[in-house]
Amino acid sequence: MRVVGKGKTSDIMEMLSLTHMDAEWVFYYELRTNAGAMGAGQYMDAYAISRYGGKNHRSIGYEIKVTRADFLSEMRKGNKQDAAKRLCSKFYYVVTEGVCSPDEIPEWAGLLIWDGHEHLGNREWGLYRHFKQVKVAPELPRVECPWEFAASLAYSKTSMGCYRDWE
Numbered sequence: 001m002r003v004v005g006k007g008k009t010s011d012i013m014e015m016l017s018l019t020h021m022d023a024e025w026v027f028y029y030e031l032r033t034n035a036g037a038m039g040a041g042q043y044m045d046a047y048a049i050s051r052y053g054g055k056n057h058r059s060i061g062y063e064i065k066v067t068r069a070d071f072l073s074e075m076r077k078g079n080k081q082d083a084a085k086r087l088c089s090k091f092y093y094v095v096t097e098g099v100c101s102p103d104e105i106p107e108w109a110g111l112l113i114w115d116g117h118e119h120l121g122n123r124e125w126g127l128y129r130h131f132k133q134v135k136v137a138p139e140l141p142r143v144e145c146p147w148e149f150a151a152s153l154a155y156s157k158t159s160m161g162c163y164r165d166w167e
Contacts, residue, residue, distance in 0.1 A: 008066065009045070009064050009066055011114075011116075012064050012094055012096075012114050013029060013046055013064065015114060015130040015131070016046050016048075016062055016064075016094065016130075017029075017046070018130065019048075019130055019131075020048040023051070024050050024051060024052055025048045025049070025050060025051070026048070026049050026051060027046065027047070027048045028044075028046065028047045028048070028049075028156050029045075029046055029156075030043050030044075030045060030046075030156075031043060031044050031046070031047040031152060031153070031156050032152045032156070033083035033084060033087060033149060033152065042080060042081075042082075042083055042084070044061045044062065044063065044084050044088075045062050045063050045064040045094075046061070046062040046064070046094075047059065047060070047061050047062070047088070048060045048062075049153075056089070058089045059087065059088050059089050059090075059142075060088060060089070060090045060091070060092065060137075061081075061084040061087065061088035061090075061091040061092070062091075062092050062093075062094050062112075063081065063084075063091075063092075063093050063094070064093075064094045064095070065093060065094070065095045065099050065100070066095070066096050066099065067099065068098070068099050068100070071093075071099050071104075075104065081109075083149075085108055085140055086140075086142065086143045087142065087143075087145070087149055088140055088142070089139055089140055089142055090110065090137040090138070090139065090140060091108065091109045091110070091137055091140065092109060092110040092111065092112050092137050093105055093109055093110070093111050093112070094112045094113075094114060094131065095111070095112070095113055095114070096113070096114055096116070097113055097115070102134050102135045105135055107138075108137075108138065108140060109135075109137055110133070110135045110136050110137025110138075111133075111134045111135035112131040112132065112133055112134070113131060113132045113134055114130065114131050114132075115130075115131070115132060
């Protein structure tokens with residue numbers, strides 16, 4: 001186990017992508033929840049979708065917060081994650097230690113705390129082996145994928161190595 005950083009968003013994003021590093025998942029960084037002009041609309045910091053129809057193409061959205069001020073700003077916006085709630089079967093806030101407490105997380109979301117360590121080689125730890133799952137995200141009702149979101153998925157770049165085409 002090694003420490004990979006001191007709570008930078010990019011470090012957490014890397015660990016999330018490694019969490020979804022198998023044939024089931026396609027992982028996206030900074031995914032827009034709609035298509036359109038550059039900068040328009042809202043983003044999810046990270047998004048993973050299952051390629052497997054038998055698992056109902058489950059999808060998980062992530063919002064990363066590394067400072068208390070950023071977290072509080074997010075909470076004041078209120079409706080920022082409305083699109084993400086419709087497009088994900090689960091949604092998590094991912095934070096570093098001390099950024100927030102579980103009771104500050106909306107009832108529709110879960111909470112993961114990154115400990116700053118890399119736990120590679122421990123697949124038996126489960127999907128969130130790099131994180132402490134403080135609050136499990138509930139299943140969210142999903143709508144049919146809107147064409148704007150489908151266009152955003154097609155346009156976005158997936159992270160390197162997360163999609164496997166050799167099954």
